[in-house]
Amino acid sequence: MINADKIAQLCYERFEQLPRRGKPEPGREWTLLAAVVKITRRADSDTVEKEVVSLGTGTKCIGQTVMSPRGDVLNDSHAEVIARRGCVRYLIQELHSAVSGGGSSVFCLADQRGKWRLQLGVSFLFFTSHTPCGDASIIPMTDSQPQPCPPVTSVKEHEGTDVGGDRKRKAEELSEGQNTKLACLVEQGPIEIKAKGPSDRDGVHLQIQDIHRTGAKCVPGGPADPLQSGAGYHSTGVLRVKPGRGEPTLSLSCSDKLARWAVLGFQGALLSHYLQEALYFSTVVVGKCPYSKEAMQRALVTRCSHVSHLPAGFSVSPPLLLQSRLEFPFSQAQTELRHQARQGCISPCGAAISWCNVTEQPLDVTANGYKHGVIKKIKTSVIFLHVCVFRSPLCKLELFHSFLSLVSATSPSALPDSLRKAELQTYWDYKQASQSYQQAWQQLHCQAFPLWPRSNRDLLLFS
Ligand SMILES: [Zn+2]
Structure with a gap:
């Protein structure tokens, strides 16, 4: 029913x-793209309407020391999360x-009050131009299964100086690519790369048993990961935190978040x-990539398929998985193909677009979790960073305020039962009061x- 190529093209x-503004510089910067597509099937016709309702780009995630207790920074700017x-x-x-009373093209009244x-x-439907980071990116590489993405044959290979470590390192960046240094290392030559880690020792066996x-x-x-050569490098099926700018982050990988949304939903508490x-999400479509x-x-x-005892309204709802043959023009692989030495x-592009x-x-463009361009301009007067004009409308605080204005717009008689408690104040309070969601999370956890x-x-006590 769903044509993956049409979805990719639409996005x-x-x-x-x-x-x-915020887009990558062609041939030099790359980024990742994700989108949510609303599908409407009309009962009275055979046509299906497809509309992109949200789109995000971004590859970065901030470290835990710069997380804010005011909820005013975007901790995780991976495209999927945006x-x-x-x-x-x-x-x-x-x-x-x-x-x-203005109507909606998405919602209608349900039978429970409010x-x-x-x-x-x-x-x-969820679209992503690339395999989500984390567990889904640990992909077997075998001779019998050619990689869909051309640059698994590395730049150096064409020059007759192929070294296993290089190719392997290259494949690693392709499957994930959050490390800005890697592309530069490849430029600098295979020897340095070869010495980078224990995994690069036995390059000759690469094509037989390796993994992205x-x-x-x-x-x-x-x-922890066994870090053995080849296929024994990673453990599979485990939760992972995103790589940040040198320091550890607290944000879970996109694979983990997508798995969570398939049980708790993507609407949040x-x-x-x-x-x-x-x-x-009924379907997850991935663009052309490893x-x-x-x-x-x-x-x-x-x-998560075994999770049970979920409260009413929640169910294990795995998406249909599809891949498109169309590649995002600003992917890392495409950028490398178009790159010129000068x-x-x-x-990776430092900005995230929503x-x-x-x-x-x-439209909202951010860098380092705040509005784009702000950090550079006022580096010397950090105090201004928290003025509201610099906040992204996607940050926790702004989403909370939008939610509160929804609550104010709801007539008291139409308020859901869970919001009829007088003592709700902070973001934390409102999230905790979402009882069924918290019960579902408890079970999944x-x-x-x-x-x-x-x-x-x-970090969640703001209001
Ligand atoms: Zn990710």
Whole structure:
């Protein structure tokens, strides 16, 4: 029913239409793209409408020391996370319109007091230009299974100086690519690269038994990667934290987050107050890149398929997994193909773009978790960093404020039961009061992801 190529094309075109700001410099910078597509099947016709409602780009994640207790910074700017948050903005606006009598193309009233549900025929699909970081990126490489992505044959190979470590290192960047240094190392020559790690010793066996690697490290407190050569380098099926700028992050890999959304929904705790049923992505489409259906299945589906005892409104809802043959023009591989020596080192684009289908400020460009351009301009007066004009509308605080304005717009008689407590004040309070969501999370946590770090309450007490 779903044509993966058409979905990819729709998302690439939507990106194309955005203004220049925050986009990668062609041939030098690359980025990752993700999007949420609303699918509407009309009962009275055979046609299916597809609309990109949220789009995100980005490759960065901030370290834990710069996380803010005010909720005003974007901790995780991977494209997938940006796309989900933009979609939450869009859904808040839809609900806002619905509760104010303005109608919605997404929601209709459900039978429980104050609750809404998806209209018949409406569903959401998730697109990502690349295999999500973390577990899904640990992909077997074999001779019999040629990699879909051309640059597995490295730059150096064409020059007749191929060294296994180089190729392997190269493959690692391709599958993940959050480390800015790697592209430069490749430019500098294979010898330096060869000496980089224990994994690079036996290059000759590469093609027989190797894997694409992830830069995302296992979460603390659990088993670590064996780091053996070839296929024994990684453990599979484990939770991983995202690689940050040198220092550890607290953000889980996109593979882990997608797996979580397939049980808890992608709407988050706040919107769960208003929804009778969690919202699940019906399908996940990945663009052309190193990809393994088995690894995707393991990372996104199998790890949670046994979870039971979920409260009403929640279910284990794995997405259909599809891959497109169309590659994102700003992927790392495409950038390398177009790169010219005079352009300097290839690097991931530092900015993250969010666009979503909302009336106020649909476009948002950030760097380092704040509005783009702000950090550089006022580096000397750090005090201004927290003035609201620099916050992204996607940060926790802004999403919380949008949610609170939805609550204010809801007439008291139409308020969901979970929001009828007088003592709710902070972001933390509102999240905790979302009881079914918290119960579902409890089940998922103890049955599938006991090592998933608990959120730090001190960082969530803003209002
Ligand atoms: Zn990621």
